Each structure stands twice: as structure tokens, then as C-alpha cells.
Amino acid sequence: xxxxTFFEKFALFADAPDAVAKMRGLIVELAxxxxxxxxxxxDELASELLERxxxxxxxxxxxxxIRKQEAFPPVENGGPFEITAAxxxxxxxxxxxxxxGNSVSESGKTELAKVESxxxxxxxxxxxxxxxxxxxENGLRVRLNDPDFKVAxxxxxxxxxxxxxxxxxxxxxxxxxCFGNKLYANEVWPGIHHRFIFYxxxxxxxxxxxxxxxxxxIGGIARSEFHLLPIPIPPEEEQKRxxxxxxxxxxxxxxxxxxxxxxxxxxxxxxxASLARFAEAPTPANLQWIFHQSYAIPPAALRKAILTxxxxxxxxxxxxxxxxxxxxxxxxxxxxERLIAAKQFRRSQLQKISDAxxxxxxxxxxxxxxxxxxLNVTDGFHSTPQTVESGVxxxxxxxxxxxxxxxxxxxxxxxxxxxxxxxxxxxxxxDVLVVNIGAGxxxxxxxxxxxxxxxxxxxxxxxxEEVDPRFLFNFLVFKRDDIFDERTKGGAQPFLSLxxxxxxxxxxxxxxxxxRxxxxxxxxxxxVDALETQLATARTTATALLAAALAELTxxxxxxxxxxx
Numbered sequence: 001x002x003x004x005t006f007f008e009k010f011a012l013f014a015d016a017p018d019a020v021a022k023m024r025g026l027i028v029e030l031a032x033x034x035x036x037x038x039x040x041x042x043d044e045l046a047s048e049l050l051e052r053x054x055x056x057x058x059x060x061x062x063x064x065x066i067r068k069q070e071a072f073p074p075v076e077n078g079g080p081f082e083i084t085a086a087x088x089x090x091x092x093x094x095x096x097x098x099x100x101g102n103s104v105s106e107s108g109k110t111e112l113a114k115v116e117s118x119x120x121x122x123x124x125x126x127x128x129x130x131x132x133x134x135x136x137e138n139g140l141r142v143r144l145n146d147p148d149f150k151v152a153x154x155x156x157x158x159x160x161x162x163x164x165x166x167x168x169x170x171x172x173x174x175x176x177x178c179f180g181n182k183l184y185a186n187e188v189w190p191g192i193h194h195r196f197i198f199y200x201x202x203x204x205x206x207x208x209x210x211x212x213x214x215x216x217x218i219g220g221i222a223r224s225e226f227h228l229l230p231i232p233i234p235p236e237e238e239q240k241r242x243x244x245x246x247x248x249x250x251x252x253x254x255x256x257x258x259x260x261x262x263x264x265x266x267x268x269x270x271x272x273a274s275l276a277r278f279a280e281a282p283t284p285a286n287l288q289w290i291f292h293q294s295y296a297i298p299p300a301a302l303r304k305a306i307l308t309x310x311x312x313x314x315x316x317x318x319x320x321x322x323x324x325x326x327x328x329x330x331x332x333x334x335x336x337e338r339l340i341a342a343k344q345f346r347r348s349q350l351q352k353i354s355d356a357x358x359x360x361x362x363x364x365x366x367x368x369x370x371x372x373x374x375l376n377v378t379d380g381f382h383s384t385p386q387t388v389e390s391g392v393x394x395x396x397x398x399x400x401x402x403x404x405x406x407x408x409x410x411x412x413x414x415x416x417x418x419x420x421x422x423x424x425x426x427x428x429x430x431d432v433l434v435v436n437i438g439a440g441x442x443x444x445x446x447x448x449x450x451x452x453x454x455x456x457x458x459x460x461x462x463x464x465e466e467v468d469p470r471f472l473f474n475f476l477v478f479k480r481d482d483i484f485d486e487r488t489k490g491g492a493q494p495f496l497s498l499x500x501x502x503x504x505x506x507x508x509x510x511x512x513x514x515x516r517x518x519x520x521x522x523x524x525x526x527x528v529d530a531l532e533t534q535l536a537t538a539r540t541t542a543t544a545l546l547a548a549a550l551a552e553l554t555x556x557x558x559x560x561x562x563x564x565x
Contacts, residue, residue: 017543020257024130027249028203031196031242032232034084043235046088050233053094053189066097075230080205083232093227095197096188100161100223101179102149115141119151122179124160127169130202131250134158134171142178149178152185155194159184159201162220167210170201184226193239199246200231299532306524307478310471310517311507313362322510325366328466329373329508335464336375345376348502358505365509371502375462379436379498380421380455387411392418393453397435400458403473405433405445410453418454426452430469432461434476436496442480446473459501471514474521479504 030036061068072091079089092098104112104121112121118141126135142149152158153176160169162182172194179185188194200206206229213225234242309315340347348371358367371377387394391412399406427433427447435443437457446469463469509517 017539019542020253020260023256024202024250024253025204027246027253028199029205031246032200032203032205033081034087034232034234034238037238037241037245039084039086039238040235041086043086043237045086046233046235049191049236050088050090050094053191056189057094060097066099072227079230079232080209081232086238087232087234089230090233091227092186092229092231095192095231095233096157096186098184098186098223098227099150099152100184101152101181103181109140112140112142115143117141118143118146119149120175120177121149122158122173122177122183124163124165124169124180124182127158127160127165127171127183129165129168130170130198132171134173134177136175136177146178152177152179153187156185156187157194157197157201159186161223161226163218166214166219166221167201167207170198172198182220184223191236192233193236193243195243195247196234196239197231199243206231299528299535302528302531303525304478306521306528307474310521311475311478312359313365313507313509313513316513316516316520318362318364318513319510320364322364322512324364325508325510328511329366329368332373332375332464332466339375345378348377358507361507362509364513365507368506368508369502370461370504370506373464373467373506373508375464377459377461377498377502379459380457381417382456384456385413385417385420385454388414391415393451395433395453395455395458397438397440397457400433400435400440400443400445402443402477403445405447405449407449407453413454418452421454427455427460428462431463432469432472432476434459434461434496434501436498436501438493441494441496442476444473444476444480446470459496459498461501466511467508468511468514468518470518470521471509474518475506 027036057066060066072093075089075091083089101122104123120136120138121140121142122134122136123138123140126138128134152173154173156173156177158169158171158173158179160166160182161184173185186194186197188197209229210221210226213229214221233239306315339345361367385394389412391414393407393410394413395405395407395410399410429447429450431447433445433447433455435441435457436459461472463472
């Protein structure tokens with residue numbers, strides 16, 4: 001594949017993660033391999049150039065500008081990859097004067113902030129990832145000719161040498177600066193183009209070599225090891241052609257990145273408009289078009305919209321023949337009173353429904369709260385029980401996942417300990433568990449087993465027959481994003497009290513409508529799942545195409561003829 005064809009077909013790769021960033025990596029990799037521009041037989045050989053730079057380096061040592069050291073060893077085994085005969089592998093230390101900056105304490109920075117004029121002091125945070133200009137106006141300056149600070153001159157190439165950004169934060173100075181000790185500056189020798197070194201630093205091959213020499217917990221590369229990094233050097237004139245071509249292609253990548261941003265902005269606007277139409281339409285459930293890839297609606301946003309319509313009574317039409325929800329609430333109250341009279345649990349004091357927190361619902365529905373809609377809302381063990389090898393399964397918060405309970409990884413408690421909490425409530429098929437402590441607070445799951453189990457750090461909602469378990473579950477999923485996180489309290493870890501759960505306002509539809517809503521939610525969620533699969537497949541395909549194109553461009557079948565552009 002020609003490089004120009006690669007750019008023309010960018011739309012095929014656009015859905016791949018970090019497509020433009022990978023294209024930038026490809027460009028610099030082709031550049032440092034001699035595959036980006038054509039070679040010219042009239043160019044001076046790189047070996048002759050390096051002889052001149054060695055003489056320049058020797059003069060710098062004699063003048064005391066750099067320290068004397070043994071000659072760097074030649075690059076073994078012909079270097080990390082094959083290069084043309086006009087190029088030559090060398091060590092990075094042969095390309096220029098390389099040195100790190102000065103360490104400055106916080107009190108020292110306070111003093112630098114008082115300096116009104118002088119050289120900018122650049123720290124790691126002021127260096128970008130190759131595409132951004134250095135941040136010179138950061139409020140820190142060093143007085144001119146301050147003997148305590150090293151100076152990097154204009155066109156010095158900077159690279160971070162320590163920490164999480166080591167080998168990734170890279171920049172070029174356009175003026176004289178002072179700089180931090182976690183940065184290495186390379187003031188290249190005449191004949192070595194500073195922007196060629198700048199692009200070499202950004203190539204995947206260079207970073208691989210750089211990372212292989214990093215040591216320590218924080219991660220860093222010693223200057224002695226940095227000097228020894230292998231680097232391919234082209235003839236001086238070819239360096240200039242390479243830099244010009246890379247600059248041109250990077251500008252093209254900038255335009256592609258801007259096009260992607262504009263595309264994503266348009267898609268986001270289309271998604272918002274489509275969701276609004278979906279929510280406002282009289283029969284939104286019939287708008288199957290919204291589940292098409294072209295509308296660019298994130299599956300998570302679709303799922304939330306579906307649940308919002310479901311709990312607001314807008315997902316399915318009402319049936320005047322349905323029994324009003326008020327009648328169901330009356331029967332639930334009678335059942336609860338019988339259970340309280342039988343001393344199975346105590347009465348809970350609940351506040352009245354607040355209109356401020358409610359939204360409009362159909363006339364056949366009723367506003368209540370979970371305490372009144374359930375037979376009981378309670379919890380399990382208040383202290384950690386002794387576990388045993390066999391007995392009754394013991395469920396904790398970590399076993400409750402979104403929509404399921406992981407019984408397979410449960411431990412066990414004795415029958416005696418189980419009876420301690422069984423006197424308050426026994427979990428039944430169709431009841432709902434809600435995590436009430438930790439990061440998972442608010443996660444809910446329907447009990448879909450018939451065996452008994454003990455539990456801790458979860459609340460159990462004993463559900464009456466008048467409340468469909470799937471409708472209740474869908475409501476809890478909807479409510480977690482909007483309410484549960486806000487009402488979760490705690491210091492070291494979040495905590496959702498039983499009182500808060502009982503007070504959650506609950507829009508209750510007639511039972512028949514609950515079942516119609518659940519069926520429609522299942523139908524629409526299946527469409528969302530299909531959409532998510534399609535999007536994932538598209539990303540996978542784009543990623544595979546991009547990987548194949550990159551492999552073809554960086555591993556030409558023939559010799560080192562330059563990629564055509």
C-alpha cells in the first residue's frame with residue numbers, strides 16, 4: 001500500500017481507537033527507517049557526516065564544554081532494523097551535547113516566581129507529547145547568567161527521562177531556557193537536524209529502546225544509558241527532506257484530527273436530537289430507526305433513555321381496563337399489616353411523598369415509596385458471622401453484580417447463625433437485593449433461586465405480588481444514577497441506609513402495565529445489545545484494517561525503496 005492510499009482510505013480506519021495517533025506513529029517510524037522519502041545518490045554519506053560531528057565533539061571536549069569520556073561503542077548486529085547504505089547506525093550520544101537540567105525545590109520555585117525578567121524555567125509539566133509547544137509563560141524565571149542553572153539554547157530537543165511520562169513528553173525549544181532535572185536536552189551538532197532527532201524521539205522503535213533501559217520504581221533512564229541508545233542517521237540533505245515531509249504529513253494528520261472532532265461533534269448533536277425525538281414522540285417504542293448505527297447514539301445513553309421512558313409511563317400505552325395502582329397499594333397495606341400483627345417485623349415510619357421530587361405519571365399510576373410498595377425492606381447480619389465449610393450460603397455486597405447474584409463464590413454460615421437473620425426475613429424468589437455499602441451501593445439483582453441464603457451489607461426488598469420483579473429492578477437501575485449516588489453517605493466508604501431505601505419515591509403502574517413495560521424494555525434492550533455488537537464489530541474491523549495497513553507500510557516486501565507520497 002502506498003502512503004497516499006493510506007491517507008485516502010482513512011475513513012476505513014477512522015473508527016479504530018487512536019487512529020490519528022497511530023498514523024502519526026507510522027509516519028515517524030517510516031521516516032526513521034528511510035522509507036518516507038527517496039534517497040539521492042549525490043548526498044554525502046552519513047558516515048562522512050559522523051566523522052565531522054566526531055571532530056566537533058572532540059573540540060567541545062577540549063574546550064571544556066562537555067566532559068571527556070570514552071568513545072561510545074558501535075551499534076551491534078546492524079541496529080534494530082536494516083537501513084540503506086547511505087545511512088549509518090550510531091549512538092545517541094554522538095548526535096549532540098546531551099545534559100539534564102536543575103532540580104528546584106518548592107521554596108526555590110517560590111524564589112523563581114519573584115524574578116521579573118530572565119530565562120523561562122521549563123519543568124516536565126510544561127512539555128507536551130510532541131505536538132504541543134512548550135509552555136514558557138509559567139510564572140518561573142531564572143536571572144540571566146545565573147551560575148547555578150544550566151541553559152539549553154534554541155533548537156535543543158527535550159525529552160522527559162523520569163516518571164510516567166518518560167520517553168513520551170518531547171519538545172523543541174525556540175529560545176534559550178533553563179529546565180528541570182527530569183528532562184534531557186540535546187543540543188545537536190552541526191549536520192544533525194534538530195527536528196530529525198525530535199521525530200526520532202517520537203518513533204515507536206526509539207521508545208521501545210528507551211523503555212528497555214528504564215529502571216527503578218518510578219521509572220527512569222540514566223544519562224549514560226540514554227547516550228547509548230541506537231539511532232539511525234541519514235545524510236544531512238536527506239534529513240532535511242525527511243523533516244519537510246514529516247512536517248507536511250503531520251499537518252495532514254492535524255486536519256484529519258480536526259475532521260474527526262467535527263464528525264464527533266455532529267454525531268453528538270445528532271444523538272441528542274434523536275434522543276429528544278425518541279423521548280418526546282407519542283409512541284417512542286415504534287421508532288426503531290434510533291437503533292441504527294448512523295445515529296451515533298451511545299448504547300449507554302439509549303439504555304438510560306429507555307428506562308426513563310419506562311418509569312415515566314411513556315413506553316407503552318395505558319389500558320383503561322387495567323386495575324388502578326391505588327387498589328394494589330391498598331392490598332399491599334393489608335398484607336403488611338397482617339405480617340406486622342404476626343410480629344414478623346416492625347412498622348417503619350415513612351415520610352409523605354414530596355411533589356418536588358416527582359414527575360408527571362399517567363392517571364392509572366400512583367406515587368408511593370419503596371417502604372409502602374414493599375412488604376418489608378430490611379437487611380441481614382449486622383456483624384460478620386463465622387464462616388464454615390458447608391451450611392447456608394452467605395451473600396455479601398461483592399456477590400451482587402448488576403442483574404445477577406454470584407452464588408458460586410459464596411462462603412457458608414451455620415444453620416444456627418442463619419436462623420439469627422431468618423427470624424427477620426427469608427429471601428424468596430422474586431425479591432430484590434440492593435447493595436447498601438461500598439462502591440457498589442445501589443446495585444440491584446432479582447433473587448431467582450428457591451434455596452435460602454444469609455446475607456450482609458445488602459438490603460432485601462420483600463416484594464408483594466402486585467409489583468413485578470423486573471419492573472422493580474428496572475426502576476432501581478434507573479434510580480441508581482439519579483438518586484442512589486446522591487443519597488449514599490459514609491466516611492471511609494459509601495453507605496446506603498435502610499431509611500433512605502424505604503423513602504425512595506416509586507411510580508407504581510397497574511400490574512398488567514408493569515408487565516407490558518417489562519416486555520417492551522426487554523425488546524428494546526435487545527436492540528441496544530445488537531447495536532452495541534455492531535459498533536464493536538465496526539471498531540474491531542477498523543482496528544484490524546489499520547493494523548494490516550501499518551504492517552504493510554512498515555514491512556515492505558522488497559528493499560528500502562521509499563514509500564510513495
